[in-house]
Amino acid sequence: MTRSKPEVVPLKHEHLERFYGASGRHPTVKGIAASVDGELIAVAGFRYMQGSVIAFCDLTEKARPYKVQMHKWALLLMNEAKSRHKRIVAICDEDEPTSARWLARLGFKPSEGRVWVWRISD
Numbered sequence: 001m002t003r004s005k006p007e008v009v010p011l012k013h014e015h016l017e018r019f020y021g022a023s024g025r026h027p028t029v030k031g032i033a034a035s036v037d038g039e040l041i042a043v044a045g046f047r048y049m050q051g052s053v054i055a056f057c058d059l060t061e062k063a064r065p066y067k068v069q070m071h072k073w074a075l076l077l078m079n080e081a082k083s084r085h086k087r088i089v090a091i092c093d094e095d096e097p098t099s100a101r102w103l104a105r106l107g108f109k110p111s112e113g114r115v116w117v118w119r120i121s122d
Helices: 013-024 061-082 099-105
Strands: 007-010 028-035 039-047 052-059 087-091 114-117
Touching: 013 028, 013 039, 028 061, 039 061, 052 061, 061 087, 061 099
Parallel strands: 052 087
Antiparallel strands: 007 028, 028 039, 039 052, 087 114
């Protein structure tokens, strides 16, 4: 059985509200949204809050078969963000067993508690 290829588009506030409901209303966001057969399966990008750049990636179970593509998209987003920011923060999802390993692969390092940070080396 052939699975549909995800459609990836620039992230809009409508995607966030569709994915998260009312809690998806964030002030400034840049990223991507992925859909398969019209169903939103992933949102990823950066929130800009109180002077901090916060990385996020949330997936539905339907996104799991596309983990290689998801990683490639995350690398593209991170490379773009790294060219403009000196520090990026992410929260390690304790309910996702692969979260810490994936953050490490993206260049983040543990900081305090669940907070991981990528920064330009001094």
